[in-house]
Amino acid sequence: MGSPAPVDVGDALDDLINQFSDPMSFFRELIQNALDAGSDEVDIDFEFQASAEQPDSGAMxxxxxxxxxGMDRAIIDSKLTRLFSSAKDGDMTKIGKFGIGFVSVFAIEPDAVCVDTARAGEAWRVLFDHERRFKRLRLDQAIEGTTIRIIKNSTRSDYEAFVTRARQVVRYWCGHANGEVRFLGEQVSEPFGLTATVAVAYEDDFSHIHIGHRPARETLHAFFNGGLTLVQADANHGSAIQELLGLSFKVSSRYLEHTLTRDDVIKDGHFNKVVARLRELARGSLRERVFEALDAHVRAGAWISGADTDGALARLLALYEAAAWHFNDGAGLSRGVGDRACARSPSGRIWTWAALRKALGDRGPLFASQRTPLSDAVEADGGAVILAFGGVHETGHETGHETDQEPQQLERTPLASLIHACKLIAPNTAAPAWLGQVWFMPLAPEPGERRAWAGLASMALRLLEDSEHRVSTVEFGRFEASGSLLGGRAAISQREFGELTPAAEAGELGKRLFSRKRALVVDADHPAVRTLLGLSQREPELAAYQLVKLFLLLGGSISAATDSQLADLSMRYRETRCPKPLS
Known part of the structure; x- marks a missing residue:
């Protein structure tokens, strides 16, 4: 068996340098080495030295x-300038166990690198040229720690772009470093934590975790070691935990390690242990915190006004999104969650999740922007009437136009997150709707108005009875004042005047012998009805015909035979009232 081929040290060094997925990762490596050396502070500075002949060119x-x-000569010879040798190996408190952090500076192809360092009374300068050959020089003056200067020929514009990109890189890799990292004098490192609508923290000897919900179900799965980033994954990254998509977390553990390319976390037993803890927190303390926070926010009611000057509405929407995530996770309604507040009714009633699920049944959530006689009646009847919020109104969302919204449009408003949660706790419930579009209830007019309309009502009743419609009475009522949204109807039918009537039954008026008689209730505020009321003073028969036809048309359809019958009857009534003179 032949001897192995000799290793080319230059090729090995090239492989080490090129393994970094981002050449700018050298900032992370140098900061990591500084922290491992016991430094509590790291300063990163930049300078552009322009050429005398060409001011836009020079060196950065x-x-x-x-x-x-710092380092003495022994460390310089055995660690800094010798590949594959590292005192960090086996020490889990030192993240840079591969011992190649310094080599990363050559990934940006510098023209020179200068290292000044001191330890135990020794001070040294190590100079590297563009071919990575080095010289070691002893310094007379005392220095503290280690200063690394990287020199690279550059244009001014390239220098400025480099500084901008470097700021982003340092913030990404070192935003939670266990030390004060300053970039051009500005501190970029900050305490380990997670900015979120609602979050919980956990810490033991193995890991330090913050997990929570961010608005719009943002996914951030970030892994750290010593506060230094291993990877920050979004929903599309391979290191994102699929069952925790829609949650954000940051976890730091001295047992987590980066890959050789420094752009991901190694998926080993330590990683799996961290993931198991994250799952436990998501389905335990985070879930409890979400519903506890939503309960308090609903009861406080700061979001009711519609104005969001203090962020109360935005927080409510984010909490609904968070609640929906946990319902969608399959946990369902536990007793503790079921007793938590989730919404308000127009009357001010606090809905709990359990009470709302019971009220939803198969009827669906019904929204109203304000308290009305209709909302009180449906609420008393057990309906799931919910106070709308976020500036959403029956007459159009954040507009001044009278444009009745269709029920499906509710899911494209700020109400969508609550609607989604309702579907998750009551999967068989109906689609959401505006209360006034699916339930009608007239209010009785004033006695004087009722007398003024009596003639038209009497003539319409006679016309319907003589055309064999099963009608008990014709009344006028106020629908808009009750909160009913007739959507252009001039009249509806009810079993009894003034009762709650589902919109699906409001057009019924049978003609069969055994059909139950119903009351025809005319909308006193409908523009066409107002016109017919004036007409009825001169032509009551014609006005009654137009009113009945209007109801039948908007209630569904009217056959040619029925239309002809109604027209003939009205003409007969008129001839009886105004007989033609005998010739």
Missing amino acids: IVTVTDYGE
């Missing part, structure tokens, strides 16, 4: 300074 100098232990 990137300086990374730490105040840690």
Whole structure:
């Protein structure tokens, strides 16, 4: 068996440098090394030195300074300038166990690198040229820690773009570093945590976790070691936990490690342990916190006014999204969650999840923008009447136009997140709707108005009876004042005047012998009815004919035979009232 081929050190070094998926990752590596050396602070600075002949060309100098232990000659010879040797191996408190952090500076192809460092009374400068050959020089002056300067020929515009990109890179990799990281004097590191609508924290010897809900179901699955980023995954990243999509979390553990390319986290037993803890938190303490926060917010009622000056409405919507996530996770309504507040009725009643699910049944959620006689009646009848919010109104969302919304449009308004939650707790419930579109209830007019309309009502009743329609009475009522939205109807039918009537039954008026008689209730505020009322003073028969025909047309259809019958009857009535003179 032949001996193995000799290893080309230059090729090995090239492989190490090129393994980084992003050349700018060297900032993370240098900061990581600084923290591992015991430095509590790291400064990153930039300088552009313009050429005297060409001011837009010159050299950029990137300086990374730490105040840690530094290096003596022994460490320089065995660690800095010798590949594959690392005292960090086996120490789980040191993230850079591959020992190649410094090599990463050559990924941006610098023209020179200068390292000044000191330890135990020794101060040294190590100079690397563009071919990565180095010289070691002893310094006379005392220095603290380690300063690395990276020099690269550049144009001014390229330098400016580099600084902009470097700021993004440092914030991404080192936003939660266990030390103060400053970029051009501005601190970029901040305490480990998660900005979210609602979140919980957990910490033990193995990991430090923050998990919660962000608006719009944003997914951020971020893994750290020592506060340094291993990967921050969105919903489309391979490291996102599929069953936790829609949640955001940050987890830091000294047992998590990055891949060789420094762009992901290694999926090993430690990773699986962290994921198991995340699942437990999502379905335990986070779930409890969400419904606890929503309960308090609904009861406080700061969102009712519609104005969102303090973010109360935005928080309500985000909490509904969070609640829907947990219902969709399959947990259902536990007793503790069922007793939590979730919405208000127009009358001010607090709906709990359990009470709302019972009221939903197969009828669906019914929304009303304000308290009305209709909302009180349907609520008393056990309907799931919910106070609309977010500026959503029956006459159009955030507009001044009288445009009745169709029920399906509700799902394209701020009410959508609550509607989604309702479907999850009551899967067989009907589609959401405006209360006034699916239930009608007239209010009785004033006695004086009733007398003024008596003639037209009497003539319409006679016409319907003589055309064999099963009608008990013709009345006039106020629908808009009750909260009913007739959608252009001039009249509806009811079993009894003034009762609650489903819209699906409002057009019924039978002609068969055994059909139950119903009351015809005319909308006193309908523009056409107002016109017919004036006409009835001169031509009551014609006005009655037009009114009955209007009801039958808007209630469904009218046959030619029925129309002809109604016209003949009305003409006969008129001839009786105004007989033709004998010739």
